[in-house]
């Protein structure tokens with residue numbers, strides 16, 4: 211399948227430059243866009259979803275150019291925005307029927323069949339006729355995915371979908387995204403490193419409106435090569451050490467603490483260099 215090309219996208223809000231020359235080449239499958247709050251993820255997702263227009267740059271996917279043909283682009287994409295929750299007093303079937311009409315699925319029977327399919331795909335068939343207001347966060351997010359994949363778009367854009375989900379719902383939701391990405395391009399924007407680790411093969415990291423793409427997750431982790439140290443210290447020293455160093459994690463072992471530190475230099479002779487995790491590579495990349 212042809213890649214999605216994001217070419218030199220910039221966007222400013224008055225004097226605030228939210229995106230600066232963002233260029234990404236996104237292959238089919240699950241692609242992660244990782245970045246801290248305020249980095250510009252939602253702005254980029256909204257531009258991709260054609261609900262916002264960039265100041266500069268362009269997007270191209272399967273022969274369609276976003277600037278020249280936004281209507282055609284809209285038919286190729288499904289979008290789950292960060293806030294999907296306006297519908298409360300209707301059922302999933304009613305909600306999807308309405309969105310199906312907006313998406314141009316004009317044949318009633320075809321629309322009904324598709325709604326059944328997407329509800330099955332997101333595992334909501336047994337709740338199809340219940341009012342949405344009684345749904346859990348995870349169920350609402352799955353309904354959000356159902357509306358995004360209605361019409362079978364080749365590109366699905368999902369913005370911060372796991373925020374606020376409990377661990378069980380989060381794991382189910384990640385499984386759903388992985389399934390969807392088997393025959394589509396799915397872009398997942400998140401500030402949660404675990405979401406990316408659990409689902410994506412490819413990732414870009416965005417910081418203050420600038421994006422960097424990595425060949426794979428290992429390449430992101432390797433940014434912290436030779437900068438992560440495992441160190442056992444007596445509990446009595448813990449406060450002093452954590453004030454002096456960037457402590458990534460701590461495990462208490464009886465009267466000692468086992469800590470991992472991110473540091474350009476070995477913090478002590480008895481600290482041991484260890485392989486970095488993806489989170490540690492990311493923390494190294496986003497550090498000031």
Ligand SMILES: Nc1ncnc2c1ncn2[C@@H]1O[C@H](COP(=O)(O)OP(=O)(O)OP(=O)(O)O)[C@@H](O)[C@H]1O
Pocket residue numbers: 223226228245246247248249250251252253254370401
């Ligand atoms: N409509 C707007 N008007 C003015 N500034 C905006 C607007 N939308 C976003 N911004 C600013 O642009 C920057 C990027 O915001 P954006 O929402 O894209 O970030 P984000 O990475 O998605 O963060 P979050 O996860 O917190 O939403 C932020 O500084 C934000 O305050």
